[in-house]
Amino acid sequence: MKTEIRFSGLGGQGIITAAVILGRAAALYAGKHVVQTQSYGPEARGGASASAVIISDEPIYYPKVTNPDIYAIMSEEAYKKYGSSAPSDALMLIDPGFVSSRPSCKYYEVPATASAKEKLGKTVFANVVMLGGILEATKVVSYEALEKAVLDSVPKGTEEANKKALEIGREIIRSQQK
């Protein structure tokens, strides 16, 4: 069992942190083998950001993400670069505030940035809203594992807001599953 998750968007949206947190959840709190990667070219200066997590029950010998199973996409540019070629059996979470295209695979609209701003006062929690969405949509790790990894990783004093951010993301998915 092997799952590949690709996060992409703009610099400043916490794309790398999201992948680090998910990798941490899977490795430290779910006992999985994990490779977590960021690749940047000089064009990263223009604002593109992408990261990936491979989660496996077995040791991972080839660390390059080839065909993600799950995409979290937070900019239209990132959609064009990563999302538009997603296979039809992939699952995609997109922030509709930043992404106007829609894929042919299954997807959820997760207004992570708008929800974080509206309910928590700061867009900085958008990446954790997205993680809550991934949790609820995929169960790739347990809630307990992800919560621990979030709390490990965020600045002191922001724990409660981050727990709420996770819950907001879960609720967005639940409301689309009804």
Place this chain on the structure above:
Amino acid sequence: MKTEIRFSGLGGQGIITAAVILGRAAALYAGKHVVQTQSYGPEARGGASASAVIISDEPIYYPKVTNPDIYAIMSEEAYKKYGSSAPSDALMLIDPGFVSSRPSCKYYEVPATASAKEKLGKTVFANVVMLGGILEATKVVSYEALEKAVLDSVPKGTEEANKKALEIGREIIRSQQK
């Protein structure tokens, strides 16, 4: 021109953050191609932490770190796992508060944890002290690039302490080069 840097130590020492910051410096502020990786197995729960950065003038097609040129090692266990097999032309920075072994390649002792505690009051800055040491010992990125990436990445209110941490690391290397 391609440089591979391996950070290793214990969970909580900021091993992953150090690699993320260095990767960011090289990609966003030095115009390089970068792949930045964490690999964890289930044994990570026991406290081992490792991360890596590949910095290149050309696109990177094989993202697995094979033979690091530069090692920053912050635990004896990490030394045994990564450092003891370092090639003779590698360069190693070790925190002597945590690593008792010494390599056959060129190395510097960087008491990052003790210096951070003593001069900044908190061991949490040890990873940035280590980054300052890498900067001074290798010039793999410019001071300006690294400082920008540090300031991008650290919690608000800690900017000055982190700038001091970089300078502490640089001075430790300079004192051993005299």
